[in-house]
Amino acid sequence: MKGPLVVGLGSARGVSSGAVRALLRRIYDGHDLDPRLVCAYASIDRRAAEPGLLAAIAPASLRTFPAARLDAVAVPHPSERARAAAGTGSVAEAAALLAAAEVAAGDWARVALIVPKTAGDRVTAAVARIRPPHRM
Template structure:
């Protein structure tokens, strides 16, 4: 049986490098099948993130703070809410991109990059 495909939510500061993002994703998701990197709209065009997505062979999906706020997450952050207008970036973005309610990996911070993963649900054939 194939392992599930994951949507990876990314929270990061401006200027994060592709190397640090890829390392954080690999640390958290190991060799899982990755479908996309998802984040808040203001970080989607960051050179480090776009380069990381290219290295991983996936696309970047962006969500507005309003979209992210609509998602119930297990680990909201007051600090993130004050700074970005949403209490969650990586967990909410992963859940939105996966179109599921199943977080496989709750948010984890690795070398300044916050990563979460949600299982992508595919309709039965």
Template sequence: MVGVGARSGAPAVEVLALVGAVLAEAGVPPDRVRALATVTAKGREPGLLRAAEALGVPLETYAAEHLAAVPVPHPSARVRAAAGTPSVAEAAALAGGGVLLVPKRASRGPDGGPGRVTCAVAAQAD
């Protein structure tokens, strides 16, 4: 499961670049991804929908309250203020159970500064 957080307007190319890098770090081939997952408020973001389509997987969404109940290693007060949960990427990756393979990573913007996407990968329990 790939958890993704994104600021509004984040393009699919930025989402796909980060997802690809995080999957490579985890040693997980893209064809093993079951879904992209995010908070419900981001479920209609064009960049996330296009990225999921490009990967051939659904975009699953979880209520902020559900994600807030998932224990994560890197909670953020800033994310809690913006999204209603202290984690989107890590919590969404872990929402279905499993173990975190790669904790939250952030994309880089075109100028090398902060990007608009975060991503984490979890292996689901069989």
């Protein structure tokens, strides 16, 4: 199934762009995903200016959300470690789903998490797909 992809990213402060790129390559290759279909990247607002994240996804921009908005998103793999560190049970999965829903004009029924939280070196990523609107 084709459709736009949204990548959610969580990271430690000071993550390297190489670590982010390596994880993204592993996810794209391991799940047979075309990185050209990525229409958005998202994370928590405290990573809005994180140099390693921004360099890895350039020239794309990073959508960000406050911890409270991310914490309100139901995810399959919440983490108490993430909650303790970031104030939300999920960054990567929740950011991917929330940004995908925004891109889909709020139509959560069109959004599906297709790659669960995957860990790299000081970075996590998850991927959501936006299905085309239902046609009658």
